[in-house]
Structure formats: structure tokens, C-alpha cells
Amino acid sequence: MSIAYDQTLDVKGAKCPMPLVKSRKAVNELPVGQVLKVIATDRGSVADFQGWVKTARNVELLAQETVNEGGQELFVHYLKRTA
Amino acid sequence: MTITEGQTAVAAFTPAELYARILRDEPLFILDVRNEEEFRRSPIEGRANLTTVNIPYFEFIEDEDGAAARVPAGREILVVCAREGSSQYVAGVLQERGYRARYLEGGYVSWGNFYDVRDVVTADWGRIVQIARPARGDLSFAVISGGKAALIDPMRHTQVYRDVVAEAGATLTHIFDTHVHADHISGGPALAQETGATYYVHAYDAIHPIDVLPAVIAYTHVQEGDRFEIGAVTITARWFPGHTLGQVNYRLDAPDGRSALFTGDGIFLRSFGRPDLGGKGEAWTPILYRSITERLPRMADDDTLILPAHFSTLDEGDANGVFAAPFAEVRATNDALRPRDEAEFTSYVLSHLPVFPPEYVEIKRVNIGLVTPCDGAANELELGKNICALSNA
Numbered sequence: 001m002s003i004a005y006d007q008t009l010d011v012k013g014a015k016c017p018m019p020l021v022k023s024r025k026a027v028n029e030l031p032v033g034q035v036l037k038v039i040a041t042d043r044g045s046v047a048d049f050q051g052w053v054k055t056a057r058n059v060e061l062l063a064q065e066t067v068n069e070g071g072q073e074l075f076v077h078y079l080k081r082t083a
Numbered sequence: 084m085t086i087t088e089g090q091t092a093v094a095a096f097t098p099a100e101l102y103a104r105i106l107r108d109e110p111l112f113i114l115d116v117r118n119e120e121e122f123r124r125s126p127i128e129g130r131a132n133l134t135t136v137n138i139p140y141f142e143f144i145e146d147e148d149g150a151a152a153r154v155p156a157g158r159e160i161l162v163v164c165a166r167e168g169s170s171q172y173v174a175g176v177l178q179e180r181g182y183r184a185r186y187l188e189g190g191y192v193s194w195g196n197f198y199d200v201r202d203v204v205t206a207d208w209g210r211i212v213q214i215a216r217p218a219r220g221d222l223s224f225a226v227i228s229g230g231k232a233a234l235i236d237p238m239r240h241t242q243v244y245r246d247v248v249a250e251a252g253a254t255l256t257h258i259f260d261t262h263v264h265a266d267h268i269s270g271g272p273a274l275a276q277e278t279g280a281t282y283y284v285h286a287y288d289a290i291h292p293i294d295v296l297p298a299v300i301a302y303t304h305v306q307e308g309d310r311f312e313i314g315a316v317t318i319t320a321r322w323f324p325g326h327t328l329g330q331v332n333y334r335l336d337a338p339d340g341r342s343a344l345f346t347g348d349g350i351f352l353r354s355f356g357r358p359d360l361g362g363k364g365e366a367w368t369p370i371l372y373r374s375i376t377e378r379l380p381r382m383a384d385d386d387t388l389i390l391p392a393h394f395s396t397l398d399e400g401d402a403n404g405v406f407a408a409p410f411a412e413v414r415a416t417n418d419a420l421r422p423r424d425e426a427e428f429t430s431y432v433l434s435h436l437p438v439f440p441p442e443y444v445e446i447k448r449v450n451i452g453l454v455t456p457c458d459g460a461a462n463e464l465e466l467g468k469n470i471c472a473l474s475n476a
Contacts, residue, residue, distance in 0.1 A: 016140075
């Protein structure tokens with residue numbers, strides 16, 4: 001998947017709720033219109049990010065993908081700050 | 084609230100405490116902070132006085148004050164999430180605002196894997212012990228007599244069973260599965276390997292009904308009429324096909340004249356086992372009909388204690404969480420067993436079939452050794468309550 005992004009947030013190893021807490025913070029610091037790529041190892045983040053953006057003020061979930069990196073599953077989320 | 088990793092400011096509660104309070108039907112308020120999908124799939128269920136509300140934890144992250152305002156003040160709040168971290172965070176948010184809030188230790192995973200052990204029968208010949216997994220509505224049993232022990236339908240966490248047998252000072256000799264389960268992973272084959280006891284299951288169930296592939300686990304075929312001595316009691320296998328082709332009920336006869344029937348997913352206290360989980364509902368429904376109408380009356384007396392492998396709601400059990408009733412009572416109160424002709428029975432079955440959980444096909448593969456999941460995958464497969472019974476709705 002080739003989604004253009006501006007910044008990257010690595011939350012590998014972080015357990016719920018930290019991937020989302022850190023993403024919220026990073027989005028707050030992101031200029032409006034920019035895209036953040038979040039890389040997580042917490043499988044639960046996939047459904048949680050989908051639920052989160054439904055209620056979040058200024059975040060759009062552009063895409064999600066699962067990639068295998070050296071036997072480790074990575075859950076990647078592309079978040080856009082909309083306002 | 085400032086979020087830091089490894090915070091420990093708020094107090095926890097254990098699955099055992101939760102279950103004890105649910106059984107006493109205390110007024111409880113559970114705030115489930117998992118996402119809506121997970122909450123719908125596996126809510127914590129109780130009795131009349133349990134209130135459960137779902138506010139996902141990310142709504143607290145978005146707006147702590149707004150989300151907290153939706154939680155009732157002035158009562159204890161039990162916060163639950165998938166694995167503990169988020170409920171710890173939300174309980175902290177609430178505590179800062181003056182709530183009495185605690186979080187579930189280990190999250191829903193630990194509730195799903197919580198076992199409750201209690202005696203069903205104690206007599207001078209020995210005991211029948213019920214080993215339940217309340218979150219799943221799964222029941223299993225130990226029969227202990229004369230220094231010997233047998234297990235019926237043991238589940239995945241084998242140490243629980245080894246502890247029950249060891250505390251009784253007994254030796255495990257027989258492990259009986261009533262059938263190859265679709266809703267949960269059996270502990271039978273693993274217990275046989277760990278202890279040297281023999282694992283019994285009917286050979287018809289050792290073929291995956293959808294893959295049509297044979298089991299690669301070690302098992303001993305059990306068939307109609309096979310008898311086993313466990314100390315002073317006799318256990319007799321009674322074939323009851325329908326839920327699966329190899330479903331077997333086990334009848335216990337004690338020296339004092341008491342009897343019990345471990346019915347697996349044959350019949351339950353308020354329903355019976357659905358005949359469609361092998362993907363052959365139309366072919367298996369007439370077989371189930373004959374099992375219920377012709378075989379069952381020959382294997383249970385009026386006072387035979389019916390001990391099934393599942394419950395659907397907690398009120399099927401007594402105040403102590405024991406799920407057992409004499410056959411005469413089950414016959415009188417179980418609407419699913421009401422006399423019907425075959426056509427009525429078939430339409431009753433068809434109109435009461437719940438959804439077919441897709442993971443049930445995979446769980447059967449696990450139970451005959453075709454695939455071996457890790458612990459995390461096993462927890463995922465077993466998430467939520469069993470749907471092995473026809474619905475009562």
C-alpha cells in the first residue's frame with residue numbers, strides 16, 4: 001500500500017491504551033491536513049482505531065494495513081488531521 | 084489525567100470476586116470500555132441486578148469530562164476492558180473525579196478464563212464436582228471415588244483439573260469427552276498426555292465433519308454400553324447422536340442407588356444441543372429426534388441428575404451456581420423437550436437456530452489435532468459465550 005504520510009509514530013510493544021493515547025497526542029501536534037503513520041504491534045489497535053475515529057473530533061482514518069516484518073505482525077494506521 | 088505507563092493508583096477486582104457478587108445478585112454496575120464490536124460479542128452477563136454500560140476507552144481519551152459525566156455517580160463502578168490497561172486508565176479518570184472505581188484484573192481475557200469449582204454431590208462413596216467457566220457458559224465435571232478420578236469434558240486450562248484431582252488425593256484414570264466440541268478447546272488430549280490417563284471420545288467425532296479429515300490426536304473409541312469402574316461408581320457410555328454423530332452421554336450409577344447423566348451437548352436444562360454445527364443440520368435433525376424421543380427415556384430415570392456441558396443464562400443454575408436438576412424436573416420445565424411429532428420437532432429446530440459462529444469450524448480442527456493455536460489465538464477463538472443450544476427466544 002502506498003499512502004503518502006508526513007510523520008511516523010512508532011508504538012511497537014505498547015499495550016492498550018497507549019497506542020491510542022500516543023496517537024491522540026501526536027495528532028494534536030500535527031499540522032492540519034497532514035498524515036501520521038502509526039506502527040503498532042497491539043492487534044487490538046485495528047478495531048479500536050476504527051471505533052476511535054468515529055467519535056474523534058479531528059481525525060480521519062485513511063487506511064489500515066497488516067505487514068509482516070521478520071515474523072512479527074505490525075498493524076499500521078494512517079491518520080489524517082482534518083481540523 | 085496524566086497517562087503514564089505502568090500506573091498502579093487504582094484498585095483491582097478479581098474474576099472470583101465478580102462471580103461471587105453476580106451469584107449473590109448484588110446490584111453491580113459494570114462499565115465496559117472495550118470497543119462496541121467486542122462488547123457486543125462478549126458482554127459480561129449476570130442476573131437481574133447487573134447493569135452494564137459500554138463507553139469505549141477512546142471516548143475518555145477524547146473527552147474525559149464528557150465521558151465521565153455519562154457514568155452514574157454515587158455507586159461503585161467496575162471497569163472492564165480487553166486486557167486491563169484501558170480499564171486501569173478509565174478507573175483512574177473516574178477516581179480523580181470522586182467515583183469509587185476499580186478495574187478487572189487481567190481484563191476480559193481473565194474473566195473468560197476464570198474457572199469456578201464446587202461440589203454437586205457429596206456422598207460416602209465420593210463426590211461429583213462441577214468445574215465451570217462462567218463467562219463461556221461451559222460446564223465440566225470430576226467424579227472422585229475410592230482414590231480414583233474421572234473427568235467429563237475438561238477444558239483447555241488443564242492445571243485446574245490436575246489441582247482438583249490432587250486436592251482430592253486421587254489418581255486420574257479416565258478422561259471422557261461427550262463429543263468433539265465446537266465452541267471451546269478440549270483439555271482432554273493434553274491431560275491424557277500430562278497424566279497418562281486414557282482419553283475417550285466416540286470415533287465418529289474424530290472425523291472433522293466439514294473437512295472430512297481424520298483426527299491426529301491419540302484417543303480411545305468409546306461406544307454404547309461401554310462400562311468403566313471409577314472407585315465405587317460405574318460409568319456407562321450411552322450413545323446420543325444428533326448434536327454430533329458421536330455425542331455420548333455418560334451415566335453414573337453409585338452404590339447408594341443414586342444416578343447422574345452427563346449429557347454434554349445432548350440435552351441442557353432449558354434446551355438441547357443444536358444439530359447443525361457439523362454443517363449437516365437437515366440430515367442430523369431426524370437423528371437427534373430419535374435420540375431425544377427414544378434413547379433419552381432409556382438412559383435416565385426420574386431422579387437421575389442431569390449434568391449438561393453448557394448453560395445459556397445463569398438463572399438455569401441455583402443460587403450457588405450449580406447447574407443440575409433431576410430428569411423429571413428437566414422434562415417438565417424444558418420447553419425444548421416438550422413432546423412433538425417429527426415434523427413439529429424439525430420446524431421447532433429450524434426456527435430456533437442461532438447464528439453459526441465461523442470460528443466453530445476451526446475449534447473442531449483444534450480439538451482433533453489438525454491445527455495447534457498459541458495461547459493468544461486460543462483466547463481469540465474462545466471469546467464470548469457458547470452458542471451450542473437452540474435459542475429459547
